[in-house]
Amino acid sequence: MRTLLKLATSLAGLVCLPVMAANIAIINATVHTMSDQGSVQNATVLIKDGKIQQVMSPTPALAGYQVIDAKGKVVTPGLFGAYTSLGLVEVGASAGTVDSRSEATAISHTGAALDVSYAVNPASSLMAISRVEGITSAATSMANTSQLFRGQGAIISLADNTDPILKGTAFVTTGVDNNGADDTGGSRASLWVSLEQALAEADYALGKTFTPQTDWHGITSVADAQALAGVVKGEVPLLIEAHRQADLLQIIALKKRRPTLKIVILKATEGWKVAKQLAQANIAVILNPESNLPYEFDQLAATLQNAARLHEAGVTVAIGMNTHNIRLAKQHAGNAVSHGLPWDAGLAALTINPAKIYGVSESIGSIETGKRADVVIWSGDPLEVTHNAEMVLINGEITDMSSRQSKLRDRYLKVATDKTVHYQRP
């Protein structure tokens, strides 16, 4: 039966929508597919069995679909948190569960072996708080190991379920900036030699069988060397944090020495100075476009134009480096657009580009036939600070739009005086 559910303009109206797996048709929408299909006006998005079936205009007959009228609304792929520690940290400082930091352990000499797949908590309050703002998937990584590598990161879904991992051991992170140097010998002179050595040991370990009796005198542990196998084979992206021009050129040189490496640069604050070389070397960038101050001496040429200049040169740019407030990635992208990045590229930086960077664009990052139906209906331009997500679908299911924060808000919006607040449950 055709059910017509008008997309209510009030949040309260949306919250009341039934949550059920069904075939869904979003109609009358402005859809930015982020696929070759581009943007489609008055479009219908058909969702079947949790996948995108088709994006089309005009509206076909819709027997068997739950219909959502998104007239006047904007529809995009769910946003992809490009670099976060979601699921690994509840409260960072002096409190809470924190799996995003580690100290030295016997298993790892350089941090490469650490694997966040075991640590992601889908019940973390950050999940719902981010999901209701349109974040449907994310790369999650340790933030700090004080070692050469920040372990193996994962791609996760923010669906409200018990199995958040979309792709484990999805990437390995290191850094060749001032902090990276501090963690490995205090100098880039020791850091880079260590990095080369770790990769060489990973080469050596490929295809070998190790037992506790095996002789091994590497600077990496055996587990580290094995964890880097995917990196040296070019199957697993190596994320390298770097800011200054000189360090970026060293990374480009590394890529020339090891063409198989799939390198992604984090931050790339002075990336605009070597934008063409990055594009030629096919090195993508994940950045915070608002970072325009010389926080360290390796970030002197920071500018709000960085994202625009990199994009202009042909570099794939992703935006979204935060954890508790990864929901602000859309504002960051909007500010990149405000400083020269084309709007489409701003939205791509939040969706299809990170999906491509992590090798998961076959399933997420765009609204395209056969992909997971991770879709957001926005009140308007998602890059505009005054617009918000009104409905979030993950894997074809309409998600609950409440969070711990919305409950706190609702409790205190109208405080009754006849009972204490603890008795007032929104």
Add this chain to the structure above:
Amino acid sequence: MKIPTYTSALLVSVMGGLFLTGCSESESPKDAPVVINKDPFPSTYKPMKSQPTLITNVTILDGIGGKIDSGAILMVDGKIQALGEDLSAPDNAIVINGKGQWVTPGIIDVHSHLGVYSTPETASHSDGNEATNPVTAQVWAEHSIWPQDPGFNRALAGGVTSMQLLPGSANLVGGRAVTVKNVPNRTAQDMKFPGAPYGMKMACGENPKRVYGQKGGPGTRMGNVAGYRQAWADAQDYKQNWDRYYADHEAGKDPKAPKRDLKLETLAGVLDGEIIVHMHCYRADDMGTMLDVMKEFNYQIGSFHHAVESYKIADLLAENNVCSSMWADWWGFKMEAYDGIKENIPMVHAAGACAIVHSDSDQGIQRLNQEAAKAWADGKRVGLDISQADAWQWLSANPAKSLGIFEQTGSLEVGKNADVVLWSSDPFSTYAKPVHVYIDGALAFDRNDPSSWPVSDFELGQPGEGDSK
């Protein structure tokens, strides 16, 4: 909304001097009484050269709730000379047709550490926390300020015309804060907002107990509160000693002046109503405690800063006449920030309390209009329908009131300082940018003229000098 007004410290200082001069001429001539100079680091700020400027054809938010759809503003000799719909320009005026553009008062950030925690963030630039004792009321932020911090110019490009620079929050009492014009020059005094009263930074909660827990305390919230109360009790005693000294002197006795104590002098300045307390405080219960400490020792808290739980006690804050300086959506980075919600600012406003959007960030200070826009939109979504004209109070008028400079700036009213921003479009938007920023009528930032952009000493001769930032 009631907001306390503050007398200028400078004014009090001058009047005190006159009064005391009168004393020394009483019937029993003695040595003149000891007069403490309350302004030993006077402002040397001079407005930059300005030309009469008329901006026409713009949407104006006057910052105190008024909106003019097709308005004009005339700035002459550093002041707002006229505001209205049809204004004529003096002969020598620059006339700007701002069709499609908006004009607002300059943004005032009540919470910045620019200059005291400058970029680059080297240890050498870490000058914001005198974390050597939990009560350091004797230190003054202005003695840490590095006017070459590149952050000042970034904030200028975001429309910030004045700001309060504070010590950090490691201490129960962190020291004196200072209000500056965003016109950095060679010395800190060159920036000081003429006539602005001093602020005094205090901090609730986690930070002091974390910093001092292993250093002799306080190590708990109850230890924090004991620390504030003892400091106030000591200040009361100090103030009484000085009051007695002046009374005795006036009575013709020959009293010995008390020994000056710079720490207690600042605290006594608060008790005298000359220095405004700005208190870092996240949790509703911490703020509730401090409201009673405030009453116990009879002083006024100008504003709770960060105040992520103000929405829980907005009625109490309104009753007690205390502002809340807030972020739009920061939360969770520490336990006392765990209950932060996006509707905090509009909920405080809707309760009739004084709401302020602040940054505490060299990034946030560049986009405070967007922070207000988010809060405004989030409020609207839950039925708190506040006009843009009213919401702009969060960015200019309320900060100015909480800093004691509202008579001079913080709104577009005839006779006030011409601290004005011309925006490319509706500033409640990601895409709006300041086109012109005027400080005392002088064009301090012109987005369309890169050759005019200010560059700090630090950035001269470095990669990216003069680039679009």
